[in-house]
Amino acid sequence: MTEVSGNRQATVRIKDLLLRAYIGIKEEEINNKQDVLINIRLTYDATAAINENEISAALNYRTITKQIIQHVDGNRFALLERLTHEVLTIVMEHEAVQWAQVEIDKPHALRFAQSVSVCLEAHRP
Template structure:
């Protein structure tokens, strides 16, 4: 299966269980692999037959910045849901959501979650 790949989209948002995370916010890094049949777009050089990267990023930004969630698991799930709602060509989505500066009192590169789901996992 073909894939559209977006790696480490940087978005500032207000998610986390700590009060300061919801008040001050922080940077999140979001990587996506969206499986879809891209053969028509490749053969015909037709943007309408693929998933437009800019539109995918816009949808992800809307989801990430529209609300405040305690869990990044919820944020990742909502992003996948938004992709399946807005991009009917998407067959599956793999997402990695990273919090590089998670306030946990430990030195680490990032804390994060990773999910992979198919369209059939969502009622959209």
């Protein structure tokens, strides 16, 4: 097998993380959890993970996912924009993450639409 040298940028996607959250401004939204669908794309330098083939050298996306679940479960949000920002902040707290994009859907938020979503992204300078 031919070896590829240099830094290896990895894209990790966490797809369709379905959680229940208190989100919204109407009384029924404040009092009842609703589905939110979270999608995350992030990049990090996976060179060490590739070379060492050890979990300790890789970005632990399971840890990131657990942090997001705990945060969404333990808080209330008025706006989808705020929830999206807070999830993006959790992802970017991991120093290995170089760029991230978070999109969160709120299904059935509008009468004739399947969902409404907000997408935010951040990168390290």
